[in-house]
Amino acid sequence: MADLRRPRPAASRLGRGRALTAPAAAGALVRALTDRFPELAGSLWTDEDTVELQSDGSRNVEVLRTLRDDEALRFWWLGDAAAVDYGPHEHFEVVYHLFSDLHPAWLRLRCRVNRADPHIPTITGLWEGAMFHEREMYDMMGIVFDGNRDLRRIYMSPDYRSFPQRKDFLLPDDAADSSAAGVNPLERPETWDLSRFREELTRSPAPHYPPADEAAE
Amino acid sequence: MELGEVLLAVGRFLLATTLLLLLTVPTAFIVIQMELKVIALMQLRYGPNRVGPRGMFQSTIHGFKVLAKEDITPDQADRPTFTMAPWMVFMAAAMSLLVIPFAPGLVAIDSSISVVYFFAVLGLSVVGLLVAGWSSYNKYSLLGGLRSAAQMVSYEIPLTLSIVGIVVLTGSLSFTEIVEWQRVNGWGFFWQFWAFPIFFIAATAEINRTPFDMVEADSEIVAGFATEYSGMRFGFFFFAEYVALFIMSTVVVTLFFGGWLPPFFELPGGFIGTLLGVIIFFAKTYFFVFVAVWMRATLPRVRVDQLMGMAWKWLLPLALVNLFVTAAIVLIFNLKPVGGA
Amino acid sequence: MTAVDPETRIPDPIELDRLEEERLAAALGVAGPRGADTSEYAGFETVGIPDRPPQTEREAEMYSLEEGEMLLNMGPQHPSTHGVMRLVVKIRSEMVTDLDPVLGYLHRGIEKLCENATYTTVLTYVDPMDYMSAMHNEHAPAIAFEKLYGIKTPKRAEYIRALVMELNRVFSHGLMMGFLALDMGGITPILYGFINRDEVVDLLSSISGQRMLFNFLRVGGVNWDVNDEFINRLSAWRVNVGKSIGDNETLITENEIFVQRTKGLGVLSGERAISLGVSGPNLRASGVPFDVRKAHPYSIYDELEFDVITQPGGDTYARYLQRVAEIKQSLHLIDQIVDQMPHGPVQAQVPGIIRPRPGRAFGAVESPRGFYSVYAISDGGPNPYRFRMRDPSFISLQVMPVLMPGHLIADTMAVMASLDPIMGGVDK
Numbered sequence: 012m013a014d015l016r017r018p019r020p021a022a023s024r025l026g027r028g029r030a031l032t033a034p035a036a037a038g039a040l041v042r043a044l045t046d047r048f049p050e051l052a053g054s055l056w057t058d059e060d061t062v063e064l065q066s067d068g069s070r071n072v073e074v075l076r077t078l079r080d081d082e083a084l085r086f087w088w089l090g091d092a093a094a095v096d097y098g099p100h101e102h103f104e105v106v107y108h109l110f111s112d113l114h115p116a117w118l119r120l121r122c123r124v125n126r127a128d129p130h131i132p133t134i135t136g137l138w139e140g141a142m143f144h145e146r147e148m149y150d151m152m153g154i155v156f157d158g159n160r161d162l163r164r165i166y167m168s169p170d171y172r173s174f175p176q177r178k179d180f181l182l183p184d185d186a187a188d189s190s191a192a193g194v195n196p197l198e199r200p201e202t203w204d205l206s207r208f209r210e211e212l213t214r215s216p217a218p219h220y221p222p223a224d225e226a227a228e
Numbered sequence: 229m230e231l232g233e234v235l236l237a238v239g240r241f242l243l244a245t246t247l248l249l250l251l252t253v254p255t256a257f258i259v260i261q262m263e264l265k266v267i268a269l270m271q272l273r274y275g276p277n278r279v280g281p282r283g284m285f286q287s288t289i290h291g292f293k294v295l296a297k298e299d300i301t302p303d304q305a306d307r308p309t310f311t312m313a314p315w316m317v318f319m320a321a322a323m324s325l326l327v328i329p330f331a332p333g334l335v336a337i338d339s340s341i342s343v344v345y346f347f348a349v350l351g352l353s354v355v356g357l358l359v360a361g362w363s364s365y366n367k368y369s370l371l372g373g374l375r376s377a378a379q380m381v382s383y384e385i386p387l388t389l390s391i392v393g394i395v396v397l398t399g400s401l402s403f404t405e406i407v408e409w410q411r412v413n414g415w416g417f418f419w420q421f422w423a424f425p426i427f428f429i430a431a432t433a434e435i436n437r438t439p440f441d442m443v444e445a446d447s448e449i450v451a452g453f454a455t456e457y458s459g460m461r462f463g464f465f466f467f468a469e470y471v472a473l474f475i476m477s478t479v480v481v482t483l484f485f486g487g488w489l490p491p492f493f494e495l496p497g498g499f500i501g502t503l504l505g506v507i508i509f510f511a512k513t514y515f516f517v518f519v520a521v522w523m524r525a526t527l528p529r530v531r532v533d534q535l536m537g538m539a540w541k542w543l544l545p546l547a548l549v550n551l552f553v554t555a556a557i558v559l560i561f562n563l564k565p566v567g568g569a
Numbered sequence: 570m571t572a573v574d575p576e577t578r579i580p581d582p583i584e585l586d587r588l589e590e591e592r593l594a595a596a597l598g599v600a601g602p603r604g605a606d607t608s609e610y611a612g613f614e615t616v617g618i619p620d621r622p623p624q625t626e627r628e629a630e631m632y633s634l635e636e637g638e639m640l641l642n643m644g645p646q647h648p649s650t651h652g653v654m655r656l657v658v659k660i661r662s663e664m665v666t667d668l669d670p671v672l673g674y675l676h677r678g679i680e681k682l683c684e685n686a687t688y689t690t691v692l693t694y695v696d697p698m699d700y701m702s703a704m705h706n707e708h709a710p711a712i713a714f715e716k717l718y719g720i721k722t723p724k725r726a727e728y729i730r731a732l733v734m735e736l737n738r739v740f741s742h743g744l745m746m747g748f749l750a751l752d753m754g755g756i757t758p759i760l761y762g763f764i765n766r767d768e769v770v771d772l773l774s775s776i777s778g779q780r781m782l783f784n785f786l787r788v789g790g791v792n793w794d795v796n797d798e799f800i801n802r803l804s805a806w807r808v809n810v811g812k813s814i815g816d817n818e819t820l821i822t823e824n825e826i827f828v829q830r831t832k833g834l835g836v837l838s839g840e841r842a843i844s845l846g847v848s849g850p851n852l853r854a855s856g857v858p859f860d861v862r863k864a865h866p867y868s869i870y871d872e873l874e875f876d877v878i879t880q881p882g883g884d885t886y887a888r889y890l891q892r893v894a895e896i897k898q899s900l901h902l903i904d905q906i907v908d909q910m911p912h913g914p915v916q917a918q919v920p921g922i923i924r925p926r927p928g929r930a931f932g933a934v935e936s937p938r939g940f941y942s943v944y945a946i947s948d949g950g951p952n953p954y955r956f957r958m959r960d961p962s963f964i965s966l967q968v969m970p971v972l973m974p975g976h977l978i979a980d981t982m983a984v985m986a987s988l989d990p991i992m993g994g995v996d997k
Contacts, residue, residue, distance in 0.1 A: 058716070058928075058930075059716070060716075060865070061930075061931055063929075087843060088843065088859065088940075089846060090931075090933060090940060090942055090959065091931075091942050091944060091957070091959040093944050093955075093957040093959070095946060095955045095957075096955075106944065106957075108931055108933075108942065108944065110864065110865065112864070115865070117865070117931050117933070119929075119931065138843075138844050138845075138846060139841075139844045139845050139846075139967070139971075140844060140845040140846025140847070140964055140967055141846070142967055143846075143963060143964055143966070143967050144846075144959075144964070147963075151680075160625060160626040160627050161625045161626070161627035161628065162624075162625055163624050163625050163627075163628060164673075165672055165673065166672060166673035166676040166996065166997075167673060167676070168673070169619070169621070169624065170621075175678060175681060176680060176681055
């Protein structure tokens with residue numbers, strides 16, 4: 012098990028955009044993208060089979076719609092939608108991978124999301140199938156997709172309060188001897204607030220086993 | 229009627245009932261064993277091969293295992309009916325055995341309306357299934373109970389209509405007389421080859437066998453009406469199902485394949501004849517049990533709407549056509565039933 | 570032996586439960602404990618509605634009942650949910666009016682585990698995800714990590730990979746035929762499917778050493794070269810496999826009941842399937858010729874000769890036929906791979922602990938269930954900074970609420986089996 016508390020200096024740099032490094036076989040795609048999204052052209056980056064584009068989180072629907080519907084692009088296949096956490100003082104990213112018959116490359120769109128206020132528009136209007144992706148991202152990272160009409164937890168139970176794939180989520184064995192032990196409320200069931208669901212129950216006295224004299228009666 | 233005769237009749241009835249109830253136990257064991265082993269061979273498996281020689285006592289051990297298991301009643305079940313339902317199902321199956329003739333003279337009640345009695349009593353099991361489904365406080369059970377009601381009510385009609393042809397031909401409602409008629413005139417199958425498939429399909433549905441096992445469709449509604457049952461009560465359902473399979477096979481044999489009659493020769497009289505008759509009867513019966521097991525290994529289940537559609541759109545009209553054609557033939561050729569009616 | 574003193578007797582759990590319920594009922598002001606009201610089926614149809622306010626619009630819609638409707642919980646323990654999944658089905662008599670898959674009963678947090686494992690051990694962790702296609706599970710991360718680390722896998726290793734992938738596909742699709750029949754009440758095809766599967770996993774265990782979770786692929790190659798036992802078994806299996814698949818086909822494809830039940834059931838149009846993210850055989854059965862092996866070739870699939878098979882129907886029967894056709898296609902591919910396999914090493918030079926340069930890589934393969942992809946981010950450390958898997962059966966499950974309304978309960982099982990989800994992959 013890796014030590015999560017070791018410093019990860021490169022992690023913060025990962026989120027930054029990098030320049031176009033290598034000309035891929037996807038020259039036509041790069042030209043089309045620079046043509047359609049001149050303001051995002053600075054973030055273009057390719058490797059041997061991927062073309063990468065970065066945009067702000069609020070623009071994701073607009074960019075994805077252009078990518079899907081534009082005749083020269085036609086990225087009809089939503090391969091993947093994933094969330095990435097770059098650490099407590101950085102930001103989230105929602106990453107979409109697209110595929111088009113016209114171009115021999117995966118298209119990766121990275122959308123930046125503010126970590127303090129993680130909101131991003133839903134893309135379920137473009138691809139219905141993004142629903143489970145977004146529910147998973149909400150469940151695991153806590154990113155809220157505005158407009159999604161079924162944003163529930165999908166893997167964890169509905170009364171779970173934490174977001175397990177965030178980088179500041181400590182695994183139980185780490186949490187026990189971390190500096191935050193006893194302070195951090197994550198992953199400790201006794202700190203989960205269930206009052207929202209069972210108000211009446213919390214008002215009644217705590218469950219107890221009847222003492223011997225009561226049981227005898 | 230004298231007191232002695234009454235006592236004799238009552239004694240005969242009690243003896244026959246006891247013997248038949250005792251007969252159901254090995255019958256169910258044999259049918260279950262057959263199902264285990266035959267399906268295993270069809271699926272290229274070994275099947276049970278540990279308990280007894282060649283795994284012969286596997287089903288017996290199953291029976292004792294079921295006896296030994298804890299019997300659980302759900303918290304919110306309707307206790308009296310929940311407890312009673314397995315008995316109703318089992319007794320319906322066991323009581324209908326009373327009128328089946330196994331060999332010349334070897335019949336518990338040689339009634340002149342045994343056919344009517346048989347279908348009336350066997351039809352009672354639907355009440356047990358419905359009660360079991362309702363009283364369990366379980367949605368799967370409820371669905372299973374309702375399915376059983378719908379299915380059995382639908383299939384009773386083509387089932388009974390399909391044998392009216394035989395009844396018209398023989399002019400009798402007694403199983404024994406129908407067999408006697410077949411001794412003279414040849415097997416009922418040759419006279420009623422069209423009614424046989426109708427009867428066989430409807431009978432398969434009536435006893436909830438694959439491909440018509442909607443009532444306990446394990447991949448859809450878990451175990452249907454029996455979902456909440458455990459221990460011996462579940463055992464009774466299980467027993468009743470296999471006994472019903474056996475009984476339906478006996479009826480198929482009695483009505484269409486000559487009962488205890490051997491194919492090419494006459495039975496000798498006396499004890500030897502009775503013994504031979506029983507052997508022939510059971511051989512024929514287990515052949516049809518085998519066919520049912522074979523079907524289970526081969527066919528997927530039909531859907532509930534297809535099941536009902538088949539009963540009302542195909543089997544019922546065909547049975548009616550069969551009845552009219554038979555009646556017309558009997559009228560035109562002036563066939564004389566064996567009873568001389 | 571002394572009698573238990575009632576003063577010190579420890580109450581048994583059932584009694585404790587009852588006492589607790591009575592106490593709660595008194596606190597809530599509800600009359601009597603739960604068992605008291607047996608005379609009527611009070612609240613029978615509302616069993617299954619969560620005892621909390623709905624969290625979303627869709628949940629409110631799903632868990633509100635109209636007159637004559639009730640909720641039926643299929644699972645987590647149900648004979649045909651392919652693992653521990655729960656389908657909450659809203660039914661009106663036998664008719665399904667709405668459906669909600671509830672997941673997470675098998676969630677192990679494999680993504681998080683992989684983020685705390687080294688690149689080499691990640692390939693072990695992903696094995697039990699989609700346990701019917703463990704080889705494919707390893708393939709996508711292997712591709713992504715090789716891209717990340719910038720190494721090229723030797724040609725022979727790529728051929729061996731393609732070979733085991735296709736073998737895996739054959740038994741996975743063969744089992745799907747059996748599971749579909751089993752969920753429709755036919756009990757024999759699954760046994761034939763398992764006989765075929767046993768032969769293939771024995772074959773694969775002779776090359777990898779394990780029967781189910783093969784752990785055969787490595788970053789930059791495969792664990793072992795093919796050996797004599799593998800070759801012998803492969804040729805023996807290749808001779809007989811046609812017959813074993815054919816037996817199954819006789820039992821299913823030509824069965825009138827099966828055809829009647831599946832034709833026209835659960836029709837998914839191509840556009841809808843794309844929009845819902847359905848992939849693999851299910852998408853191709855809807856007439857969309859999308860196969861990662863052709864669309865974005867990986868491994869050596871661009872050197873092999875094959876066509877993308879599609880079916881026009883988009884119904885359950887088409888999904889079944891698609892699987893059968895793909896088995897035959899895989900056998901054809903296996904023949905080609907064995908014929909063309911070059912000599913050479915099977916593993917590139919890779920250090921014990923891999924530390925790729927910071928970067929990202931995306932690798933996708935065509936698993937038996939569809940588009941299976943991995944997105945890995947390296948920050949230069951010995952373990953992936955982010956490891957993301959897109960499992961096809963997870964996404965395919967979204968189809969269920971779309972297809973099922975208006976069908977019967979029995980069809981729910983048939984449609985689900987035709988989508989062939991594996992819960993290990995769905996719940997990650």
